[in-house]
Amino acid sequence: MIRFRSVTKTYGDAAPAVKDLNLDIERGSVTVFVGPSGCGKTTSLRMINRMVEPSSGSIEVDGRDIAQGPAAQLRRSMGYVMQSSGLLPHRTVLDNVATVPRLNGTSRREARLRAAELLDVVGLASTLGNRYPAQLSGGQQQRVGVARALAADPPVLLMDEPFSAVDPVVRHELQQELLRLQQDLSKTIVFVTHDIDEATILGDKVAVFATGGRLAQYAAPEEILRAPVDDFVAGFVGRDRGFRHLSFQDGGSVPVHPVQLLRADQLADPAVNVTDGWALCVDADGAPLGWVPATARRSITGTGSLIPGGSLYPEGESLRRALDAALSSPSGLGVAVDAGGRVTGVVRPAEILALIEAARVQRSGA
Numbered sequence: 001m002i003r004f005r006s007v008t009k010t011y012g013d014a015a016p017a018v019k020d021l022n023l024d025i026e027r028g029s030v031t032v033f034v035g036p037s038g039c040g041k042t043t044s045l046r047m048i049n050r051m052v053e054p055s056s057g058s059i060e061v062d063g064r065d066i067a068q069g070p071a072a073q074l075r076r077s078m079g080y081v082m083q084s085s086g087l088l089p090h091r092t093v094l095d096n097v098a099t100v101p102r103l104n105g106t107s108r109r110e111a112r113l114r115a116a117e118l119l120d121v122v123g124l125a126s127t128l129g130n131r132y133p134a135q136l137s138g139g140q141q142q143r144v145g146v147a148r149a150l151a152a153d154p155p156v157l158l159m160d161e162p163f164s165a166v167d168p169v170v171r172h173e174l175q176q177e178l179l180r181l182q183q184d185l186s187k188t189i190v191f192v193t194h195d196i197d198e199a200t201i202l203g204d205k206v207a208v209f210a211t212g213g214r215l216a217q218y219a220a221p222e223e224i225l226r227a228p229v230d231d232f233v234a235g236f237v238g239r240d241r242g243f244r245h246l247s248f249q250d251g252g253s254v255p256v257h258p259v260q261l262l263r264a265d266q267l268a269d270p271a272v273n274v275t276d277g278w279a280l281c282v283d284a285d286g287a288p289l290g291w292v293p294a295t296a297r298r299s300i301t302g303t304g305s306l307i308p309g310g311s312l313y314p315e316g317e318s319l320r321r322a323l324d325a326a327l328s329s330p331s332g333l334g335v336a337v338d339a340g341g342r343v344t345g346v347v348r349p350a351e352i353l354a355l356i357e358a359a360r361v362q363r364s365g366a
């Protein structure tokens, strides 16, 4: 457990960058610091490993005041990942990852073996180990940065906007990878971002900082989206917070209805009719290819003229995925698929909305 006790940090004679921060970070959880630029997120993070010293107050890790021991030792017990991967440009990927274990006295051979294992853990091919950082993509460099932070197997991982310099697709991949890693590793992770979406995806708990280094709200992401404590948090969380909150509502009880399925080879057969508004064309494995409306059945004679579908709803995922599938579908019917990507049926927006309403009534009555 990491505990901030009335921590204030003032740089020179400026207004406090962090003001009277009291915060308990649970062991083995992901805690995200989020807020607008300049609100003290990085300063708060860096005080945990004493890259920055508090002006007043104290920080405890597992009940011990971190100001008491040597800062260098503390720093080595905490992995640190930055926005720019911070890799040493003249060292190979493998040697970058092996740096801290080497400093801790591990033999070169052993440190490299462990580094190779870690590349695998963060989803990088072992062949990349002999490259130099400049020969990697931005996303790959960030993965190496995570591998390096994990190399000494520290119980605490501090991550300062680690994914903000990569494009949205890679960013999503890295977020999912981090969640997967955390399932196996159960580190205490403190993660800084200015992106509320990233915060709600990753955080077990989210600390929203306001300008002036004030902690505005500290709660589970679903609570922050559902019940922001004040106008600042409501504004920061954004307009579509109601929709995003659906990410935390289980879609397991959404009814999945049968739908008429057509194989691709049936499209050219004029005797095959669409019997109930819309039919869904699937490939040989049962994965969706596109829609066939009854009204335009005759003009669709091959897969090239199918009406493209919307997003898919993997059965049992959140109400957000279910509703998005329904709303993005040209037929108004969201396509449900199983874990193998095969169509299992369709979901209807009215029924999803009814579930959302029932959950709201249950919450307000509880």
Ligand SMILES: Nc1ncnc2c1ncn2[C@@H]1O[C@H](COP(=O)(O)OP(=O)(O)OP(=O)(O)O)[C@@H](O)[C@H]1O
Pocket: 011, 017, 035, 036, 037, 038, 039, 040, 041, 042, 043, 044, 194
């Ligand atoms: N080394 C420093 N010297 C003086 N002022 C600093 C220093 N580091 C940060 N500050 C100031 O402290 C305040 C908080 O900065 P900090 O970097 O902690 O915020 P942040 O929320 O992480 O911002 P960003 O999202 O832009 O990185 C800012 O006003 C910043 O200018």
